[in-house]
Amino acid sequence: MRFNTIRLLRGLSIGVMSTSACWTYAEVEEDSRFWFNLTMEGKLAKESRIGWYAELQPRLKEEGREHDQTIIRPAVNYWVSDRASIWLGYADVRTHTAQGTNHEQRWWQQFMYTFPPTSNGIVITSRTRLEQRNFDTGHDTGHRVRQLVRAIKKIEGTESLSWLLWDELFVSTRSTDWGAMSGFDQNRAFAGIAWQAAQNARLEIGYVNQYVRGHEFDRMNHVLSTSLFLRF
Template identity: 45%
Template sequence: MRLISKRKTVASLLAASLTTMSFSSMAAEEDVRLWTSLVMDGELTDSTRWTAEIQPRFKNSGKEFDQLIVRPSVSYALSKQSSVALGYAYVETETAQRTSKEDRLWQQFSYQSKWNDFSWSSRTRLEQRDLDISDETSHRLRQMFRASHPVAPESEWHALAWNELFINLNDTAWAGRSGINQNRAFAGVMWRYDKKSRVELGYLNQVINVGGNRENQMNHVLASTWFIGF
């Protein structure tokens, strides 16, 4: 059973990679961006945890403010390897016309495991997104696969890679048609300086399906995340 599960995981990763390559090969407008993130979490009970995220993002080679995300959540451990979570996100985005404000409710299932020295995980998230100037709710699926490996035995430093595919589940005027919404692919390093905390830094390639007859948007992102455990 474990071998079958591992084969399914590898197949899923390959499928996500092929989707990313074909999606990224489309013509696109490009920008260099800077994303920073602070993630804090702690224990509520033996099986429940709280998490709070703050993510400021900058566009136009990092010169202009683009977006702010504030995302609290509570998770429940189903086992040592799997958990479910319920959360909310407030998203403020600066556009050419106005500052848009979005509210999101989301639900999530996560699974993590190890294979030899590789640590890998899967995260499936459903989002219900509401924009301040629209009565339409956009439903979106996000699927992430992530893997890391220590650069040397017993090292605090790890090589890290992940891919996340975003899929709109319905048509809305403001979030676009159903189908692939965007893809994010990350490669970098992780410094796990204690059992509860870590820092991740690397390159993130974001491709957004703008829709219509317009070119896709491709962003080259310097991404950094600081996880603090309590």
């Protein structure tokens, strides 16, 4: 089990770097970052198919010395079945730069589907998200597609711990006056552990490799990610 996991993590890292190399040949700058995520969700009523959702994400950059972003992301969802759901949400994103704070507002829609477990106990989830992005530094609306694939598998011999891997590709469909470039935007690859601390509480901790396409140079951020999920 340990050998297979190590081999899978190595393959994931190679895949991320290969994908990035295919899209861009720019100079790459690297940084270490910290992301924190508090997610809360629940149903409007006990038997309702309609749910609510809210995220709060503070992020740090420059090895954690500087505040990078704060994201507030509420949403509502409708469960078509036990495995499939459709979502409508909003995001308020504040990004801190040397020139000041950039304010981004997004509307987003997504479809999420969880596949039945495989024969060896791996559960795969697909999430397809569409975003409409507006900045206070421009007039254009940017459109972006995000495709995430997530795989989770219980660690043998434990009841509450699982291996967790996911990868998310971002593609912008148009260039904008505030800096978005059409085509590949970024890729995020995560490897870590999920701890089901209680029936309604889950903690996910791990490493995110974030590769971001830029105008003058690209970025590769090495992120320690900590996410707490609470159900009500």
